[in-house]
Amino acid sequence: MANQSTPFAALSEPMRVAIFDRLSERPMAVGELAGTLPVSRPAVSQHLKVLKDAGLVASEAEGTRRIYRIDPAGLGPLREWLDRHWERALAAFAEKVEESE
Amino acid sequence: MMQATKTISPAPIRKTLHVKADPEKAFRVFLGAMGGWWPKGHSLLGSPQKDVVIEPRVGGRWYEIGEDGSEYEWGRVLEWDAPTRALLCWQLNGEWRYDKDFETEVEIRFEADGDGTRVEFEHRGLEAFDRTARDGHVMGMDEGWGAILEGYRQAADAQA
Numbered sequence: 001m002a003n004q005s006t007p008f009a010a011l012s013e014p015m016r017v018a019i020f021d022r023l024s025e026r027p028m029a030v031g032e033l034a035g036t037l038p039v040s041r042p043a044v045s046q047h048l049k050v051l052k053d054a055g056l057v058a059s060e061a062e063g064t065r066r067i068y069r070i071d072p073a074g075l076g077p078l079r080e081w082l083d084r085h086w087e088r089a090l091a092a093f094a095e096k097v098e099e100s101e
Numbered sequence: 102m103m104q105a106t107k108t109i110s111p112a113p114i115r116k117t118l119h120v121k122a123d124p125e126k127a128f129r130v131f132l133g134a135m136g137g138w139w140p141k142g143h144s145l146l147g148s149p150q151k152d153v154v155i156e157p158r159v160g161g162r163w164y165e166i167g168e169d170g171s172e173y174e175w176g177r178v179l180e181w182d183a184p185t186r187a188l189l190c191w192q193l194n195g196e197w198r199y200d201k202d203f204e205t206e207v208e209i210r211f212e213a214d215g216d217g218t219r220v221e222f223e224h225r226g227l228e229a230f231d232r233t234a235r236d237g238h239v240m241g242m243d244e245g246w247g248a249i250l251e252g253y254r255q256a257a258d259a260q261a
Binding site: 079082083085086087088089090092093094095096097098 | 112114116118120121122126127130131134137138139140220222224227230
């Protein structure tokens, strides 16, 4: 199964790119998004879930609605890549520093 | 509040680890012998990487040296408080190239913790990468990355 919880994979589907673009204009609820796109509301929800899992969008309850927006704390692939880079580098550092002298 | 944020600021990268070495040694290996543990394959030079050097003073250079003696700047030292803390300026942009006008901060703290040291790492100011992307220097790793960063750039512009 393809791993969709990366920004790259999450944006590999044109409809998700379209949703991401809409949300970059302003935060929106599922219904509003569905109204501007040629897909059903459940389909929009499904795409939003993938985008959310990838850290690209975040949601917040507002009354009975859930408003989606681009996640300002959520990376961009570059941040994720940098994160992995430092993870590897720090693991290598830990290994080195614990070598007996 | 659901106000759009003014600019998109990526969250800092934070890592915490515990190592079985005292703070002095941890600091020395991290900052004084970076070439000894820096992952291979993350070099900017044409020739294999021989060492990574951080000059131990405020304003000191942070650079790598190749087997052929060539040097490539990575950044500089902003603050140096051996053996507890160092603040470095990472100046490799989204294309992994040195840019004197590109500045992000890397802070490393070392604190005695039981029989070892707690190391706290933070790489922040990552919105600078977005500015790089906005100037058209998008990571050329593949088309996908470029497209995604373009979306990210547009998002930042739209919410600016």
